[in-house]
Amino acid sequence: MSRRRAVRSGGPLELPSTTRRGFLGGGAAVLAAALAACGRTSPVSSSVSSSGGTASSPGARGSLSIGAIPDQDPQVLQRLYGTVADSMSTALDLDVAYQPVTDYGAAVSLFRTGDLDLVWFGGLTGVQARLQTPGAEPIAQRDIDADFHSVFVVNTATGLAPSDDLTPLAPLRFSYGSETSTSGRLMPAWFLQQQGVDPQGFPGGPGFSGSHDATLALVAAGTYQAGVLNEQVWTSRAADGSVDPAVVRYARTPGYHDYHWLLGPGATDRLGEDLGDRLTGYFTGLPAGNDVLELFGAASFVATEAGNYDQIEEIGRQLGLVS
Amino acid sequence: MTTVLPAPVAVPALQRVRARWAWGLGAVAVLAWSLVGAKLLSGNVVNPAGSAQFGRFASAALSPALDRPFLGVLASSVLITVAYAALGAALAVALGALGAVAVARTTWGRRRLGWALSRGVLAVPRGLHEAVWGLLLVNLLGLDPWVGVLAIGIPYGAVTAKVFADLVDEVPRGGQEALLATGVGRLPAALYGLLPPASGGLLAYSFYRLECAIRSAVVLGLIGAGGLGYQLSLSFSALRWDEVWSAVYALSALCVLAVVAGRAVRRRLAAPRSSADRLRRDPALTAAVLVTLAGVAWSWWYLAVSPATLVSDRTGQQLAYVLRAAWPPDTDGPFLREVGTAAVDTVQMSVIAIALATVGAVLLAGVAASPAGRVSLPRRLAGIAVRLALLVLRAVPPPVWALVLLFVLLPGVLPGALALGVYTLGVLGRLAAEATEELDPRPRDALAALGARPVAGWLYGVLPAATGPVLAFALYRWEVAIRDTVLVGLLGAGGLGALLASRLARFDWGAVTTVLVALVLLTVAVDLVSARARAALR
Numbered sequence: 001m002s003r004r005r006a007v008r009s010g011g012p013l014e015l016p017s018t019t020r021r022g023f024l025g026g027g028a029a030v031l032a033a034a035l036a037a038c039g040r041t042s043p044v045s046s047s048v049s050s051s052g053g054t055a056s057s058p059g060a061r062g063s064l065s066i067g068a069i070p071d072q073d074p075q076v077l078q079r080l081y082g083t084v085a086d087s088m089s090t091a092l093d094l095d096v097a098y099q100p101v102t103d104y105g106a107a108v109s110l111f112r113t114g115d116l117d118l119v120w121f122g123g124l125t126g127v128q129a130r131l132q133t134p135g136a137e138p139i140a141q142r143d144i145d146a147d148f149h150s151v152f153v154v155n156t157a158t159g160l161a162p163s164d165d166l167t168p169l170a171p172l173r174f175s176y177g178s179e180t181s182t183s184g185r186l187m188p189a190w191f192l193q194q195q196g197v198d199p200q201g202f203p204g205g206p207g208f209s210g211s212h213d214a215t216l217a218l219v220a221a222g223t224y225q226a227g228v229l230n231e232q233v234w235t236s237r238a239a240d241g242s243v244d245p246a247v248v249r250y251a252r253t254p255g256y257h258d259y260h261w262l263l264g265p266g267a268t269d270r271l272g273e274d275l276g277d278r279l280t281g282y283f284t285g286l287p288a289g290n291d292v293l294e295l296f297g298a299a300s301f302v303a304t305e306a307g308n309y310d311q312i313e314e315i316g317r318q319l320g321l322v323s
Numbered sequence: 324m325t326t327v328l329p330a331p332v333a334v335p336a337l338q339r340v341r342a343r344w345a346w347g348l349g350a351v352a353v354l355a356w357s358l359v360g361a362k363l364l365s366g367n368v369v370n371p372a373g374s375a376q377f378g379r380f381a382s383a384a385l386s387p388a389l390d391r392p393f394l395g396v397l398a399s400s401v402l403i404t405v406a407y408a409a410l411g412a413a414l415a416v417a418l419g420a421l422g423a424v425a426v427a428r429t430t431w432g433r434r435r436l437g438w439a440l441s442r443g444v445l446a447v448p449r450g451l452h453e454a455v456w457g458l459l460l461v462n463l464l465g466l467d468p469w470v471g472v473l474a475i476g477i478p479y480g481a482v483t484a485k486v487f488a489d490l491v492d493e494v495p496r497g498g499q500e501a502l503l504a505t506g507v508g509r510l511p512a513a514l515y516g517l518l519p520p521a522s523g524g525l526l527a528y529s530f531y532r533l534e535c536a537i538r539s540a541v542v543l544g545l546i547g548a549g550g551l552g553y554q555l556s557l558s559f560s561a562l563r564w565d566e567v568w569s570a571v572y573a574l575s576a577l578c579v580l581a582v583v584a585g586r587a588v589r590r591r592l593a594a595p596r597s598s599a600d601r602l603r604r605d606p607a608l609t610a611a612v613l614v615t616l617a618g619v620a621w622s623w624w625y626l627a628v629s630p631a632t633l634v635s636d637r638t639g640q641q642l643a644y645v646l647r648a649a650w651p652p653d654t655d656g657p658f659l660r661e662v663g664t665a666a667v668d669t670v671q672m673s674v675i676a677i678a679l680a681t682v683g684a685v686l687l688a689g690v691a692a693s694p695a696g697r698v699s700l701p702r703r704l705a706g707i708a709v710r711l712a713l714l715v716l717r718a719v720p721p722p723v724w725a726l727v728l729l730f731v732l733l734p735g736v737l738p739g740a741l742a743l744g745v746y747t748l749g750v751l752g753r754l755a756a757e758a759t760e761e762l763d764p765r766p767r768d769a770l771a772a773l774g775a776r777p778v779a780g781w782l783y784g785v786l787p788a789a790t791g792p793v794l795a796f797a798l799y800r801w802e803v804a805i806r807d808t809v810l811v812g813l814l815g816a817g818g819l820g821a822l823l824a825s826r827l828a829r830f831d832w833g834a835v836t837t838v839l840v841a842l843v844l845l846t847v848a849v850d851l852v853s854a855r856a857r858a859a860l861r
Contacts, residue, residue, distance in 0.1 A: 042468045042627035043403055043549070099466055100549070102556050105827050106461050113641055115465035128830060157372070173734060179828040207734050208824075211560040214726060221373030221730040246372075321829050 062271040063095040064088070067107055068120035087292050091282050094271070104180045108132065117267035118279065120296075123148075123182035123258045123312045127322060130306065131313075135265030137276055138306055140283035142298035146308070147255035149231040150183045150191075153215075154250045155222050162250055166195045169250070175207035175224035177215050180321065182258050182312065183230040184212055190315045191253045199319070213237075220244035232297060257308045342859045350856075354678050357671035361737045368737050373730035380727045383564030384715075387572055396554060397573050404550035404577070406622035407468075407543065408536035411475025413619040415536070416529045418476060419483025427488035429513065446850070448481040450843035452806040453539045457548055458827065463641045468626035469633060471548040475539050479532055490524040491517055526612070527589040533615070534581040541574055542720060542810065551577075552720070559723055567723065575718040582753075584611070648832035658834060661822065662841050669818035669845065672740040672811075673804040679744030680751045680804075681797040687713070687748075688755035688789060689781045710756070717749025725811040739811040739818065743804055751793070751800055758792040759785060795860055798853040805849050809842065819845070 066085065081098040089096040099116060101107045104125045110116045112132045118139070121129055130136045152169065154160045160168055169192070177184025185208075189199035200206065209215040212229040216237065219227040231252065237243045261283065268275050283301035286293055293300065316322030358364055424430055426445060431438035448456075457474035464470050499516030503509070544552020551574055558566035588611050632638060691709040724742035732738045767784030775783070812820015819842055826834040 043399070043625065100553065101466075102553060102560075105830075106458070108830070109462045110465055112644075113462075113465040113637070132830065175734075179825055204734055208821075210726075211562075213560065213562045217376050217562055218726075218729060221370065221376040223370050223373055223729050223732070223734060244376075323829060323831055 061093060061095050063097065064092075064117050064267055064271070065097045065099050065115065066118045066120075067099045067101045067110065067116040069101055069104055069107055081295075083291050083295060087290075088282065092278060104178070111136070111262070111264055114264060114266040117264050119262050119264075121260060121262050122180070123256070123260075123309055124186045124316055124321060125180055125182075126260055126262050127309050127313045127316055128180070129262055130309075131322065133264055135268070136262055138304045138309070139261040139263045139276055139279045140301045141257070141260040141304040141308075142296060143300050143302055144232065144298060145258045145260060146302065146304075148183060148258035149255055150188050150228050150253045151231050151234045151249050152188065152226065152228045152251040152253075153219050153234070153247050154226045155219050155224075156246050156248055157222060158225050160250055162248070164251055166192055166197055166251060169226050170197045170201060171203065172225040173204060173207070173223070174202040175209045175215055175218055175227040177208070177212050177227075177229055178210055179208050181212075181230075182256075184215065184228060186312065186315060186319065186321060187253060187256050188228040189319055216243060216247060220247045222246070226250065236297070257304075257312065260304050260309075340859075346856050346859050353674055357674040357678075357740075360667070360671040361675060361740060362735060363737060368733050368735065370731055370733050373732075376730040377727055380564050380567075380730075384568050386565055387568040388563070388565040389569065393566060393569065397551065397569060400544075400549070400551045400554045400570075401573055401577060402625065404537065404540045404544065404552070404574075405618075406625045407471040407475065407540040407548070407550060408533065408581075409615070409618045409622040410472045410626065410628065411479065411540065412529070412533040412536040413622075414472055414476030415479030415483045415532055418480025419487050422480060422484025423487035423491060426484055428492045429517065442485070443847075445481045445485060446847045447843055448477045449485075450806070450846035451478060451839060452809045453478055454542050454810055455823070455839070455842075457543045459645075462645050463638055464632060465637075465641075467632050468628050471540065471543050471550075472626070472628060474543055474548070475536050479536065479539070483528070483532060486528055487525060490528070491521045494521045523592045526608075527592045530585045530588045530611075530615075534578070534585045537577055537581050538574075538717070555720065555723075559726075571715065571718050575714050578714065578718060645832065648830075649836045651833060652836035652840060653831070653833040654837065658837065662819070662837060665817070665819045665822045665838075666841055666845055668736050669805065669808045669812070669820070670849075672736050672743060672808050672818050673801060673849075675737070675740035676743035676747050676804050676808075677797055677801045679741065680747035680800065681793065683744075683748040684751040684755040684797070685786070685790065685793055687752050688759045688793065689785055691752055691756035692759040693756075710753075713749045713752040713756075715749070716745055716752070719746070721746045721807060721810045736817050739808070742811050743807055746807070747800055747804055751796060754796045754800075755789065755793045758796065759789050762788050791860055795857050798857050798860075801853050802846060802849050805846055806842075 066088070068081065068084075081100075085096040085098040088094065099110075101110065101116075104122065107116065107119055107121070108125055108129045111119050111121075111129045119129065126138065130138075152166065154169075154172070158172060176188065179185060192199045207218070207224055209218050209224075209227070212233040215224075215227040215229045216234075218224045220243075234243075234249065261279070263276055263279060280303050284303060286301060288299065313322055362368060422445065426438070426441045428438060431441070453474050456477055457470060460470040460473055464473075494517050496516075498520065499512050502512040502516045507515075540550055541552035541555070544550040544554070544556065551570055555567060555570040555574075558570065588608065591605060591608055687709055690705055691713060693706060721742050724745050725739050728742050728745075729738045732741070762785065766788070767780045770780040770784045771777075808818050809820035809823060812818045812822070812824065819838055823835065823838045823842075826838060
């Protein structure tokens with residue numbers, strides 16, 4: 001019979017004395033760690049905080065959480081976003097925390113829940129966010145956003161020459177970008193419909209590559225014979241020579257309103273009614289060549305208003321993307 | 324030293340089992356139907372022009388991004404991923420322990436209906452992929468570390484509850500019955516009579532869950548919960564393959580660590596050092612448990628998880644908002660037809676994926692298994708190469724596979740199916756190799772002694788015995804593959820995942836509910852079929 005079994009059946013006591021003490025000690029350590037966590041800011045809910053300290057400190061300065069999902073070089077921009085947070089923080093005397101988000105759907109939800117106060121939305125996602133969050137207002141857009149364009153690209157194997165006629169695209173395998181992208185999905189679908197091409201038609205149904213760069217790569221591969229993407233991305237990829245020669249520009253869409261900064265009602269309640277104006281002032285007052293402007297690929301920011309996105313809302317409703 | 328193996332049991336005369344033949348023919352028919360659905364047998368599916376794009380992805384494997392700032396970013400991301408995995412697994416084990424009580428046969432005794440119902444309830448959390456849980460939880464909790472922890476903990480907790488319950492149910496009853504007979508209450512009898520003999524299995528499975536949680540934590544990063552997967556998805560969306568590979572290698576290293584540590588612990592549990600008569604605490608195991616508990620405490624501190632968030636007013640409001648929007652589900656006729664078509668695509672994708680993974684796993688298992696005894700250097704190197712290749716196959720997330728395979732294939736169900744197949748091969752290959760290592764080595768040794776070449780020895784000595792366990796694993800992974808189709812579908816490869824992504828993009832919560840219900844039902848159905856098939860194999 002083992003010693004422990006002997007003990008259990010009433011034999012002389014010689015239990016390993018560490019059991020209970022060890023258990024209690026371990027429990028206390030866990031509890032201490034849990035309590036210690038209370039004073040900490042989670043690395044996943046505010047990765048880049050401005051120099052002013054934690055976002056939740058109840059000091060005299062208010063705090064603002066901003067978010068953005070950049071279209072170009074997200075891997076570089078997301079990792080450099082501290083610049084924007086620092087610049088805003090200094091100019092507005094606020095603690096600004098940048099929250100990383102990868103997905104537009106998540107950004108819309110986080111804006112609704114109030115986790116994000118100020119978000120750089122695309123045209124369509126901005127409309128979705130505004131409809132779900134009463135009291136939200138557009139603050140500023142880039143100079144290029146008032147007249148934004150998409151470009152249709154085709155694989156050279158199709159033999160198509162550039163043209164404004166979109167009907168030759170109908171029998172091709174075709175890919176949009178991300179599902180809720182304004183420049184990679186919504187507006188191109190609208191312009192296709194205007195010319196009598198069913199935007200959900202295409203052989204095998206349209207693809208959704210997920211990003212502008214993926215669209216370019218898939219059209220270059222010939223998996224999809226044609227696709228559409230944000231003109232800004234196309235121009236910058238063409239400028240740095242990274243576009244595969246198998247992809248050529250086919251058509252450019254008419255202009256429309258796209259990206260903008262959207263401010264949530266929670267921040268206005270917290271930081272004063274004039275917050276919107278102060279933010280607009282900050283963005284429009286950025287001097288040419290400023291780091292923030294460079295980051296956004298813009299010459300300047302300009303004021304904007306909700307009415308600019310009425311067309312997007314209407315098209316979104318028609319295509320079933322806004323309900 | 325020679326090992327003495329038990330004398331071989333007399334093998335019954337080989338005969339055809341009707342049930343197995345029926346299942347086999349059924350499987351072939353389903354596979355053929357799936358291949359037809361994927362247009363593999365009709366028309367062209369290959370796009371050779373895309374090989375250059377695929378080549379860019381493949382060649383970047385040899386030149387991963389190694390610049391200092393990026394490696395720094397990766398290092399801090401690794402910490403987040405580990406913290407999520409540790410907390411998620413800890414929560415899963417806690418939920419599993421509680422849930423096991425509710426679903427064990429021991430609890431229900433002869434009341435089969437109650438038992439079946441409680442098992443049915445588990446199918447809901449289990450039927451949804453971690454990424455889907457993540458997407459839903461973001462809507463309730465916003466940017467909170469709980470999202471990642473719960474997204475791993477809830478589905479894993481349900482699986483763990485099922486496995487824990489089975490483990491406890493299978494323990495010999497003697498101790499418990501003796502205690503009950505002496506008048507001990509039911510609870511103490513279970514605690515002292517059932518738990519100690521089951522504890523080894525419970526601990527082994529807990530460590531296995533921790534290994535799995537690391538890969539899940541990466542998947543959660545893809546939907547924005549932070550960590551390694553988040554960095555991977557950023558680089559992926561800009562197609563920076565060199566950075567993607569760096570992240571994949573970091574993940575592979577993490578997985579190797581987890582697997583090696585987990586296997587060491589499980590080996591130790593399977594073959595305790597102390598003799599059966601003297602119960603002594605194994606110091607190595609105690610250390611492993613304590614280090615893991617410390618790791619969980621550190622993760623709690625590092626992620627700054629606050630239980631208050633879960634019960635805050637805001638969470639309640641968001642829950643009410645989502646529930647109001649999500650009910651009633653969309654039961655519109657045309658939409659239901661769309662769900663039906665997508666469900667068929669999902670099944671076909673999963674079948675092709677599992678078929679590819681099974682064939683690959685059976686072919687590779689012999690090479691991947693570490694052979695016992697002394698072997699030649701080339702054979703050893705081949706084994707290491709195959710094992711590393713399998714590791715990379717499962718370290719590259721399925722959405723990445725889906726895109727790079729889309730370069731060389733034409734759009735449709737096939738790229739998604741193959742992406743899942745390649746990923747599942749990575750997982751199944753390892754399981755198959757482990758199963759092969761545990762086979763009786765004597766038939767092969769006998770063939771070798773008679774002068775058979777290695778290939779013949781494998782074909783006649785290993786393959787027949789390995790097929791059973793590998794098929795059982797494959798059937799089990801089939802259910803997992805159904806859930807994983809959501810992952811490739813979220814990137815547009817078709818099936819219920821693509822439908823879910825498009826409805827989520829529209830914030831059409833009623834339709835989202837319908838798709839989720841369809842997914843759960845499909846998982847339950849596949850689970851039932853696979854359980855029957857496994858029973859026929861036994």
